[in-house]
Amino acid sequence: MLLVQIARAESPGDAPFLWRNSGPVATLFGLPRARTAVLPAAGEVHADLLVELASHFTASASRGESVFIDGETTTVVARFERGFADAWAGSIELVGMRHAGGVLDGLIDQWHDWFGFPDGGRDAAPRDRLRMVWDVDGQRRLLLEDSHVGPGDLRVGVARSLHRSPARDLAMRLDAELPTGRSGRLTGSDGVDVALGLSLTERSAFAALGLQSHMTLGVLRPAGDDLVGHRLRKFAGYGHWTLVWPVTARLTLKAQLDGHTDLVDTDLKQIGGWSVQGGLGGAWHVGPGLALEFAVYEDLRPGSAPDVSFQFALRGRY
Numbered sequence: 001m002l003l004v005q006i007a008r009a010e011s012p013g014d015a016p017f018l019w020r021n022s023g024p025v026a027t028l029f030g031l032p033r034a035r036t037a038v039l040p041a042a043g044e045v046h047a048d049l050l051v052e053l054a055s056h057f058t059a060s061a062s063r064g065e066s067v068f069i070d071g072e073t074t075t076v077v078a079r080f081e082r083g084f085a086d087a088w089a090g091s092i093e094l095v096g097m098r099h100a101g102g103v104l105d106g107l108i109d110q111w112h113d114w115f116g117f118p119d120g121g122r123d124a125a126p127r128d129r130l131r132m133v134w135d136v137d138g139q140r141r142l143l144l145e146d147s148h149v150g151p152g153d154l155r156v157g158v159a160r161s162l163h164r165s166p167a168r169d170l171a172m173r174l175d176a177e178l179p180t181g182r183s184g185r186l187t188g189s190d191g192v193d194v195a196l197g198l199s200l201t202e203r204s205a206f207a208a209l210g211l212q213s214h215m216t217l218g219v220l221r222p223a224g225d226d227l228v229g230h231r232l233r234k235f236a237g238y239g240h241w242t243l244v245w246p247v248t249a250r251l252t253l254k255a256q257l258d259g260h261t262d263l264v265d266t267d268l269k270q271i272g273g274w275s276v277q278g279g280l281g282g283a284w285h286v287g288p289g290l291a292l293e294f295a296v297y298e299d300l301r302p303g304s305a306p307d308v309s310f311q312f313a314l315r316g317r318y
Contacts, residue, residue, distance in 0.1 A: 010038040012315035013252045013283025013291030016214045016242040021260060021305045022054045024069055024132055024186045025272045029222035029263050030177040030193020034240035036214055037169040037199035039161050040083035050077040050313045054306035055104045062267035064137045069270055071130040072102025087161035095152030097187045099144060101128040108308050134271060144186060153177045153188040167204035173197050183227040191224025214242040222263055231265040253282040275304035289317040
């Protein structure tokens with residue numbers, strides 16, 4: 001598809017939340033974070049610094065398998081994307097991760113009480129504990145009880161703009177996640193995960209409501225078998241949908257749905273099962289090319305993603 005017209009510049013706070021399922025197993029296998037279809041112009045840089053706090057508490061058993069996950073994961077992401085040529089961009093994503101007992105249990109108990117969400121027995125469990133265990137046919141596949149800090153998998157990508165106009169942008173993205181983390185410490189897959197997706201930024205369809213939207217659909221080829229073995233699926237689908245409401249020149253509110261199909265062949269949804277998550281939040285536009293962002297995420301299929309996740313981001317365009 002030919003480029004027909006250059007769209008207006010997008011404020012960093014109007015982009016989707018930089019979310020992907022940060023469940024302890026699902027996060028290992030290269031699911032891309034939600035991104036806009038508006039690529040940086042040649043020589044322009046999009047830079048994002050993200051801090052995410054995710055709280056886990058879930059347990060299940062089925063046909064010789066059992067899983068128990070209790071703890072918190074802190075993820076720090078520095079992402080850079082630079083435009084080059086007429087319609088191309090390259091990106092790199094640096095990740096640091098920490099699994100620990102954390103400090104959020106009391107706050108999340110209150111959160112569930114306020115909104116009437118089920119807590120799955122969280123309020124009766126010891127607070128701020130780290131214990132992540134997966135047993136298969138009497139063999140222990142995963143045990144994590146000591147706090148761990150380390151690098152996650154490094155992601156590199158290339159994107160091609162397929163269409164630009166005042167009404168919408170369409171882009172294709174190819175990403176590879178490289179094994180710089182460790183599967184035994186739940187910071188990486190020990191394989192090269194590859195994802196290919198189409199992203200659409202739509203400014204016309206919801207214009208009468210004062211909204212714009214972002215949508216992504218893609219296919220992931222996960223890799224690495226040290227943790228899940230032959231159960232790893234050859235392919236998985238993923239998607240994101242965001243509604244963006246610019247309330248004022250400074251404030252933007254956003255709602256987002258994210259999901260993926262099964263990553264692992266197992267009856268335990270905690271071990272890479274299909275998932276849908278929902279997020280609410282917004283961005284405060286500090287200046288023309290800088291925004292502060294906050295989001296809260298809930299698992300809409302309980303157990304398949306963190307109970308609650310909090311995201312804080314500083315997003316810039318240079």
